[in-house]
Amino acid sequence: MIPIKTESAWRGTSDCRQCGIRDMVLFADLNEYDFAHIHAPIDDLEFAHAVALYAEGSPVQGIFTLRSGMVKLVRNTLDGRPRIVRVLRSGDVIGLEALAGPRYDSDAIALTAVTVCRIPQRVIQKLAASSPRLHTQLMHKWQRALKDADDWLADMNFGTARQRVANLVLKMRNPSRPDVAVLFSREDMGAMLDLKLETVSREITRLVRDGIIEQMDKQGRIYFVRQPERLSVA
DSSP, X not given: OEESOHHHHHHTOOOGGGOXXXXXXXXXXXXXXXXXXXXXXXXXXXXXXXXXXXXXXXXXXEEEEEEESOEEEEEEOTTSOEEXXXXXXXXXXXXXXXXXXXXXXXXXXXXXXXXXEEEEHHHHHXXXXXXXXXXXXXXXXXXXXXXXXXXXXXXXXXXXXXXXXXXXXXXXXXXTEEEXXXXXXXXXXXXXXXXXXXXXXXXXXHHHHTTSEEEOXXXXXXEEESOHHHHHTO
16 A cells, blocks of 8 residues: 555645546535535555455445546355455445444455545545535435445346356446456456356356457456447347
8 A cells, every 4th residue: 555646645635626537536526615624634545456445344444436446345255255246446436334334344455456545434424514415425326336236246146157257248348448348367257256267267268269359468357349249148
C-alpha cells in the first residue's frame, strides 16, 4: 500500500475537486460548501495485485472509491471455500456495508494493481448528515451495489459450465471497448463460477477454438470478443 503522491500523503487529503473520475465516484454531487466541511484525511493509495484492501470481519476504516484497476470481493462458504461474489471496476465504491455496521462483510482483494481513495467513515457520516444530496447518492449506490451483487451471483452460478464462462466473458468486457474482455487467473474464475480450474480452462479453450473469442496476450488474460451474440446463447 503506497500513497500515490507524497504531497497528498503528507497533507492527508486528496483534491477531490480535481479527480479525473469525480463524475463517476462518491463525491460527484458535492459543492464547495460540502468540501469545506471535509477536515479528516482522504488518502490516495495504491495496492499491488493480490493485496487486500481489508479483510472480512475486520473493523471498518472507511469506504473506498476505485479510481483504476479491479477488485474482487471474496467470502468463505460454510465449508471454507472462497467464493468471489463480485468484481468491482473503476468508478465503483468498495465497502458500502460500512454504512450499516462496524465490520466489513467480505475480503476486498486487488485483482490487478489498483488506485483508490480511502474516505474515513466519520467523513461519510458527517456528510450524510449535512448533505441531503450525498445521503441520497449513498443510498442509491448501496441499492445498486446490492442489485449488482444479486445479478452477478445469479448469472455466475446457474447454467452449464460453458454458460457460466460465457457470461463471465460478457460481464468482463471493457465498458469503453466492449469487443475486449479482461479476465484474470483461472483459479479466480473457478472461485467465482464454482467450477474446477480444469473446467474453466477447458471452456475458455473451446470458446477460442470455436472462434468466439481470440486470445490477445501471452498470459491468457485479454481476449478479443469476435462473436458476442454467441456468448449470449452459449
